[in-house]
Amino acid sequence: MYRLLVLLLLIAANAQAIELKQSCPPSFEEREGRCYLVSRYQFFDSMQGKGVGGTHTGLPPIRDGFSPAQIDLGRYLFFDPILSRDHNLSCANCHQPQRGFSDGMGRSVGATGEPVKRGAPGLWNVGFLRRLFWDARATSLEEQARGPLFDPKEMANTPKQLLEDLSNSPEYEQLFATAFPEQDRAISISNVTLALAAFQSSLISLNSRYDQYALGYHQALSEQEIKGMNVYRSFVARCAECHTPPLFTNQQIAVIGTPEPEGLPLDIGAEATFDAPKLKGGFKVPSLRNIVNSGPYMHSGRFDNLEDAVRFYTQGRGHAVPEGVDMQIHWHIWEPNLSDQEITDIVAFLGALTDESLLPEIPTILPSGLMSLASTNQSLSPNANHKESEHE
Numbered sequence: 001m002y003r004l005l006v007l008l009l010l011i012a013a014n015a016q017a018i019e020l021k022q023s024c025p026p027s028f029e030e031r032e033g034r035c036y037l038v039s040r041y042q043f044f045d046s047m048q049g050k051g052v053g054g055t056h057t058g059l060p061p062i063r064d065g066f067s068p069a070q071i072d073l074g075r076y077l078f079f080d081p082i083l084s085r086d087h088n089l090s091c092a093n094c095h096q097p098q099r100g101f102s103d104g105m106g107r108s109v110g111a112t113g114e115p116v117k118r119g120a121p122g123l124w125n126v127g128f129l130r131r132l133f134w135d136a137r138a139t140s141l142e143e144q145a146r147g148p149l150f151d152p153k154e155m156a157n158t159p160k161q162l163l164e165d166l167s168n169s170p171e172y173e174q175l176f177a178t179a180f181p182e183q184d185r186a187i188s189i190s191n192v193t194l195a196l197a198a199f200q201s202s203l204i205s206l207n208s209r210y211d212q213y214a215l216g217y218h219q220a221l222s223e224q225e226i227k228g229m230n231v232y233r234s235f236v237a238r239c240a241e242c243h244t245p246p247l248f249t250n251q252q253i254a255v256i257g258t259p260e261p262e263g264l265p266l267d268i269g270a271e272a273t274f275d276a277p278k279l280k281g282g283f284k285v286p287s288l289r290n291i292v293n294s295g296p297y298m299h300s301g302r303f304d305n306l307e308d309a310v311r312f313y314t315q316g317r318g319h320a321v322p323e324g325v326d327m328q329i330h331w332h333i334w335e336p337n338l339s340d341q342e343i344t345d346i347v348a349f350l351g352a353l354t355d356e357s358l359l360p361e362i363p364t365i366l367p368s369g370l371m372s373l374a375s376t377n378q379s380l381s382p383n384a385n386h387k388e389s390e391h392e
């Protein structure tokens with residue numbers, strides 16, 4: 001009886017052997033085995049010389065051209081805690097699909113159980129970004145991924161252990177060989193980061209109610225949202241100068257002088273990346289797509305809700321800069337004197353930037369055999385995961 005049960009279980013397990021997808025994700029079209037983005041925005045000109053805020057502004061180039069298998073392998077890796085030293089943290093712990101690929105915390109918590117320096121940005125449309133991290137210190141998704149993987153405060157892994165763990169998994173051995181068929185030794189750190197980049201570049205959000213409006217369906221926005229959009233684009237508020245459609249970021253660094261959480265020292269941001277004092281307190285302009293789901297807001301999560309984040313802009317240029325700090329606030333940050341009603345209208349408009357229709361499937365079974373934390377409630381608190389692992 002027992003034997004029969006084991007046999008049945010084995011058959012069941014086998015039946016679930018993981019196979020990588022052979023077709024491109026929605027929004028991508030396949031050409032010669034590679035996936036390329038298709039979007040109506042590609043028919044418009046790029047932003048050059050077009051001013052800002054126009055509904056018919058084109059998209060910058062995206063990282064695409066990955067194979068379906070590479071994208072799908074990246075999806076498994078993204079959700080698999082095997083990437084962390086203690087096998088208890090996946091990328092998805094801090095980039096949760098149901099939270100705009102952020103984690104609901106002001107500052108994320110990793111392997112040490114202590115908050116890291118900054119909050120986790122959302123990852124929708126990240127394939128368009130030329131620089132990564134709040135302080136713009138990485139220039140590719142591959143370079144970026146090495147950050148959390150090997151940071152002692154985040155996933156705390158080492159290249160050696162990561163390669164050993166993946167090579168000890170027959171399932172991964174197979175999947176890497178499928179995704180990188182032309183290579184003898186397919187399991188490598190560069191292939192891990194390439195697959196992660198491929199998956200993240202497939203997180204496309206360009207079909208919100210705002211997009212439907214921009215592309216000609218004028219009923220898609222309510223009257224209040226249209227009012228909010230007009231304030232947003234106005235020369236008084238100037239939001240669109242930096243958070244420029246259609247990505248809702250111009251991808252530049254701006255010094256706007258947001259406050260740190262109570263008691264924390266000033267974060268000099270991009271000054272450190274570029275060794276440029278005029279960028280003290282400068283951060284990458286974040287995209288505002290799916291913004292309602294990715295709070296708290298700003299690099300250190302100082303603002304719990306969107307209303308406070310928007311109100312910051314109308315409280316006076318440099319009002320939160322600590323005394324004695326020389327910060328060169330961007331010239332588009334001024335005192336727009338927005339009324340409460342205008343702030344509420346902008347917040348309503350930001351709500352129309354939500355589109356999660358291409359949310360990827362969260363794997364229920366992982367190649368490592370570990371639990372996908374993102375598919376359980378545990379993922380809502382990385383702290384809880386950490387404490388559990390301490391009891392082991």
Ligand code: HEC
Binds near residue numbers: 090095116134
């Ligand atoms: C412990 C939580 C944590 C884990 C685990 C984690 N991240 Fe992050 N992620 C962050 C934080 C915090 C930042 C911002 C850090 C900064 O800017 O200094 C970030 C930034 C990023 C960015 C830059 C986004 C942008 O707009 O600039 C990408 C991409 C990213 N993470 C992908 C990943 C991937 C892929 C993994 C898994 C290999 C991962 N993260 C694991 C917390 C985490």
Ligand code: HEC
Binds near residue numbers: 232255291300309313
């Ligand atoms: C000069 C460029 C600039 C202008 C103008 C600007 N922003 Fe920002 N915005 C930024 C930067 C840079 C950040 C990140 C700052 C930080 O983390 O400290 C940011 C952050 C935000 C955030 C938080 C995003 C997140 O993911 O946490 C929101 C919301 C926001 N801006 C909305 C607006 C609105 C609404 C306006 C117009 C009233 C506006 N911004 C005008 C540059 C700008």
